[in-house]
Amino acid sequence: MSARLPSRLHPAVVVAIIGFSVALIIWMVSFAVPFKLAGQAYLLIAILLAFRYWPPMVRWVASMPVAHRVIFGVLLGGMILGHYTLNGRTYFPFVVWEIFPFAHENDPVTCREFIATTADGNKVRLLVEQLFPSIVQINPLDSYSPETTEHLARALAKIYNEHHADNPVRQVDLFVMAVKLHPPANESRAQPSCELLKRYDISSGR
Amino acid sequence: MRTSQTLRHLLGPLELIHEQAGPRLLRLARLGIFALWIVKLLLDPLWRLAEMPRELFQPVGILALLPAGAVDQFLTSNGLAALLFTTLGLLVLGLTNRAFPLVSTAAAACLTVYSCLIRSFGPAVHTDIVLLLAVYALAGFAWADWIALKFGGKKSVPGEWNSYPLITIVAMLTLSYCLVGLNRTVAGGIGVFTGDTMEAWAVDASLRGYYFNTNLGWHVPEWPAIVFMLRSGLPFITLFEITAPLCVASSHYRWIFLPVMLSFHLLSLVFMNIFFFDDMLLYLLLIDWSRRFPALRAARA
Numbered sequence: 001m002s003a004r005l006p007s008r009l010h011p012a013v014v015v016a017i018i019g020f021s022v023a024l025i026i027w028m029v030s031f032a033v034p035f036k037l038a039g040q041a042y043l044l045i046a047i048l049l050a051f052r053y054w055p056p057m058v059r060w061v062a063s064m065p066v067a068h069r070v071i072f073g074v075l076l077g078g079m080i081l082g083h084y085t086l087n088g089r090t091y092f093p094f095v096v097w098e099i100f101p102f103a104h105e106n107d108p109v110t111c112r113e114f115i116a117t118t119a120d121g122n123k124v125r126l127l128v129e130q131l132f133p134s135i136v137q138i139n140p141l142d143s144y145s146p147e148t149t150e151h152l153a154r155a156l157a158k159i160y161n162e163h164h165a166d167n168p169v170r171q172v173d174l175f176v177m178a179v180k181l182h183p184p185a186n187e188s189r190a191q192p193s194c195e196l197l198k199r200y201d202i203s204s205g206r
Numbered sequence: 207m208r209t210s211q212t213l214r215h216l217l218g219p220l221e222l223i224h225e226q227a228g229p230r231l232l233r234l235a236r237l238g239i240f241a242l243w244i245v246k247l248l249l250d251p252l253w254r255l256a257e258m259p260r261e262l263f264q265p266v267g268i269l270a271l272l273p274a275g276a277v278d279q280f281l282t283s284n285g286l287a288a289l290l291f292t293t294l295g296l297l298v299l300g301l302t303n304r305a306f307p308l309v310s311t312a313a314a315a316c317l318t319v320y321s322c323l324i325r326s327f328g329p330a331v332h333t334d335i336v337l338l339l340a341v342y343a344l345a346g347f348a349w350a351d352w353i354a355l356k357f358g359g360k361k362s363v364p365g366e367w368n369s370y371p372l373i374t375i376v377a378m379l380t381l382s383y384c385l386v387g388l389n390r391t392v393a394g395g396i397g398v399f400t401g402d403t404m405e406a407w408a409v410d411a412s413l414r415g416y417y418f419n420t421n422l423g424w425h426v427p428e429w430p431a432i433v434f435m436l437r438s439g440l441p442f443i444t445l446f447e448i449t450a451p452l453c454v455a456s457s458h459y460r461w462i463f464l465p466v467m468l469s470f471h472l473l474s475l476v477f478m479n480i481f482f483f484d485d486m487l488l489y490l491l492l493i494d495w496s497r498r499f500p501a502l503r504a505a506r507a
């Protein structure tokens with residue numbers, strides 16, 4: 001009356017056992033290395049191993065002379081090592097790769113911006129990324145000291161005026177804009193709500 | 207069994223992309239990458255950075271090694287214009303294919319300084335990093351060809367050597383996506399994929415404004431359908447990012463990956479003012495041209 005063991009385990013059971021074992025190993029190793037690094041490393045190793053044993057890739061790498069293999073290894077290895085430095089600046093272009101890497105929980109979302117008034121009374125927004133197009137992105141303005149913010153406002157006005165000599169900027173206002181993530185039902189606005197923080201008189205040259 | 211068959215059908219034949227690439231395809235890739243940098247630099251009034259407040263300058267990469275005096279000399283209109291025009295000159299020389307190892311190495315060095323410089327006034331953003339690494343690959347493999355020919359006793363570049371830089375560039379492009387996806391999943395955790403995260407990022411990016419400004423993103427919380435699309439789209443896109451290295455092997459996957467990621471980048475432009483147009487053009491290398499056009503194939507011995 002002995003029960004017969006199945007000759008093969010069901011694939012779902014195998015997957016569950018493997019998954020549990022991997023989770024256990026990750027959990028244990030995560031005591032030594034932060035999970036932020038260890039977890040990424042496990043997944044990346046799994047992907048790299050898949051290529052390591054894929055015959056066309058093995059054949060291709062094997063066909064490379066040593067010098068080519070070194071270049072291939074240095075570039076990809078540099079990218080991976082750079083990522084694990086968790087540093088975007090020091091080892092550029094071998095950097096940490098992070099886009100939307102954490103939950104953004106501010107509500108309302110706020111942002112400071114410069115709104116200038118021109119000689120004829122029009123309002124224009126002064127954006128660093130447009131007036132200095134070399135700069136892809138600047139840090140949020142609230143990360144700068146009041147002096148730096150003023151220097152930046154004057155630099156923006158100067159560049160703007162160089163290209164709009166017929167209608168230059170006379171005054172730059174620093175506003176804080178706010179948008180609620182959960183607006184009241186059917187609320188629609190033409191502009192985000194804004195509050196004046198500081199006014200810089202450009203015409204005085206101070 | 208059925209799952210593995212479906213997966214196999216989805217992935218299609220597994221073949222290494224650009225494995226059959228010939229010298230013409232490599233030449234076209236070199237031209238395209240150098241031309242893209244030339245266009246980017248022609249559109250950049252780099253000398254204006256001399257007007258930026260100096261206290262905003264936080265040196266990135268090799269610029270941190272320069273002494274303060276050298277930085278002061280460098281951050282003048284003349285210094286910046288000199289860098290821009292020297293780099294442009296080297297890139298134009300690179301188009302001629304003459305002394306390519308030397309010219310491309312010098313171009314890579316200048317582009318590294320340029321890329322560090324434009325990030326030194328803000329965060330070290332990812333745009334055009336893969337394009338810079340592509341120049342490294344072209345320069346590095348050109349030197350490797352030279353070394354292998356000089357010391358390896360060969361008289362001409364064998365056919366399969368043309369595939370090395372191309373496959374490496376595709377590997378770097380897809381690895382960059384993979385690392386972004388892994389980082390978001392593991393470091394960001396479940397919180398990134400739930401709650402208000404995507405709306406908050408869209409509103410934040412839209413309020414801040416970049417070079418492109420659609421002025422739409424901050425309306426997102428008022429549009430439930432867009433909120434749903436952004437929330438449900440992030441895990442979907444993250445899955446594609448993590449699995450991006452499959453592009454190296456699967457043509458079927460590439461034909462799914464391309465429209466999905468193109469749509470994602472276009473939506474990022476519409477709602478977040480963020481556009482990675484360099485990556486869009488590097489997507490051309492995700493098409494295995496040499497399998498389609500015999501003229502771009504390597505001659506086999």
